[in-house]
Amino acid sequence: MKLPWRSRVETASPEVIPPEPPGPVIDIYSSPGLEEALRGGPDDGSCKVLDLGPSVADNVEFVASFASYLQIVDAIDRDPAASNLEGGGFGRLSALQSLFDRHRRSFSLVLMWDVLNYLSIDRAERMLRSVAELCLPGARLHAIVFATDTMPAVPNRYRIIDSARLAYEPATTELRGVPDLPPAAVGKLLKGFRVEHSFVLQHGVHEYVASRKRWYVKE
Amino acid sequence: MFKKDDVEPSSAQPRPAQSTAGRTPPPRRSGGAAIIGPSIKIKGDVSGDEDLMIQGQVEGKVKLAKHNVTIGSDGHVKADVHGRTVVVEGQVEGDLRAKEQIILRHTARVEGSIAAPRVTLEDGAVFRGGIEMDAGGKEGKPVVGKRADAGQEAGADRDDRSAKGAAGEKESGKSLQA
Numbered sequence: 309m310k311l312p313w314r315s316r317v318e319t320a321s322p323e324v325i326p327p328e329p330p331g332p333v334i335d336i337y338s339s340p341g342l343e344e345a346l347r348g349g350p351d352d353g354s355c356k357v358l359d360l361g362p363s364v365a366d367n368v369e370f371v372a373s374f375a376s377y378l379q380i381v382d383a384i385d386r387d388p389a390a391s392n393l394e395g396g397g398f399g400r401l402s403a404l405q406s407l408f409d410r411h412r413r414s415f416s417l418v419l420m421w422d423v424l425n426y427l428s429i430d431r432a433e434r435m436l437r438s439v440a441e442l443c444l445p446g447a448r449l450h451a452i453v454f455a456t457d458t459m460p461a462v463p464n465r466y467r468i469i470d471s472a473r474l475a476y477e478p479a480t481t482e483l484r485g486v487p488d489l490p491p492a493a494v495g496k497l498l499k500g501f502r503v504e505h506s507f508v509l510q511h512g513v514h515e516y517v518a519s520r521k522r523w524y525v526k527e
Numbered sequence: 528m529f530k531k532d533d534v535e536p537s538s539a540q541p542r543p544a545q546s547t548a549g550r551t552p553p554p555r556r557s558g559g560a561a562i563i564g565p566s567i568k569i570k571g572d573v574s575g576d577e578d579l580m581i582q583g584q585v586e587g588k589v590k591l592a593k594h595n596v597t598i599g600s601d602g603h604v605k606a607d608v609h610g611r612t613v614v615v616e617g618q619v620e621g622d623l624r625a626k627e628q629i630i631l632r633h634t635a636r637v638e639g640s641i642a643a644p645r646v647t648l649e650d651g652a653v654f655r656g657g658i659e660m661d662a663g664g665k666e667g668k669p670v671v672g673k674r675a676d677a678g679q680e681a682g683a684d685r686d687d688r689s690a691k692g693a694a695g696e697k698e699s700g701k702s703l704q705a
Contacts, residue, residue: 362653363652363653363655365650365652368646375660376659377657377659379657380654380655380656380658381655382653
């Protein structure tokens with residue numbers, strides 16, 4: 309027998325709580341690329357770090373343990389409306405270019421996680437030219453690139469657990485197709501850098517560690 | 528990114544003004560600090576000799592090097608801010624400099640640079656800009672933490688850059704609840 313809605317509300321047990329929809333799962337993975345990239349940095353406390361991702365408290369705390377300066381660019385727009393790759397994709401090039409006056413050739417470590425997958429090739433090239441301009445010769449760059457068929461619809465947040473582990477924090481459970489970025493294409497994009505190590509991880513992620521070329525002529 | 532709608536309402540909303548007929552109302556204060564209320568807009572430099580809470584809009588410079596400056600959750604500052612401690616709950620476009628400590632609360636939205644002997648960035652705070660890790664001056668490197676009480680412990684045991692796990696290890700993962 310159906311009760312009127314008021315009766316149904318009043319007789320409902322207060323202990324019955326509708327289950328929350330399942331949120332994105334945070335996974336922790338080993339990151340041999342991060343470990344390798346950290347290994348090459350200066351040890352005298354002069355390291356300046358360029359993080360192209362968003363501000364994450366743990367990452368700031370970790371970087372503070374060895375660096376003298378951290379620049380957080382948050383170069384990738386996390387607004388799904390900006391995700392149209394045909395229109396250039398996520399990306400705030402102007403944020404990088406505004407650093408030229410003060411920070412040209414000064415960074416020795418670049419964290420570039422989930423950037424290349426979310427940019428058009430043209431915009432990725434322009435962004436990496438800017439990054440190369442900002443780096444010292446020999447600077448290390450750590451990139452994470454999806455090598456699966458699908459990836460989160462908006463870029464993940466990455467949290468440094470320690471020097472060899474990262475937590476992947478998806479902002480959404482929605483997925484989208486992954487642009488085709490084989491290692492050769494990534495190497496070509498990283499024009500001012502030389503890929504020194506790459507790691508294919510079992511969860512479908514490709515990590516690259518590249519070093520800024522000593523001689524790099526801006527095109 | 529920096530949308531006013533994203534900012535949570537402040538728990539320290541100033542109360543409506545009471546009747547002040549016949550006398551000058553005392554300045555409103557929050558924990559002893561002078562308040563720039565939500566409806567106030569200031570263009571120009573702000574300086575003084577007491578703590579300050581900004582819940583309104585300020586464009587210019589805020590110079591209170593010996594005092595505490597708080598940008599409340601309704602505060603919107605387009606200015607360089609210099610204080611003894613600087614706490615941000617609202618929005619700032621400008622450089623923050625403090626003699627003792629800078630705290631970005633989880634509601635903070637900051638675009639600019641930060642320099643202080645002690646920096647606390649709470650999870651959820653949105654920050655774009657540079658953090659000077661050499662701002663400790665004679666006292667050495669600054670302490671950077673993610674909680675207000677992290678200062679004592681942060682940095683002490685974080686330098687674990689020596690290798691953990693062999694490079695090339697494919698995966699070792701555990702999942703957390705989102």
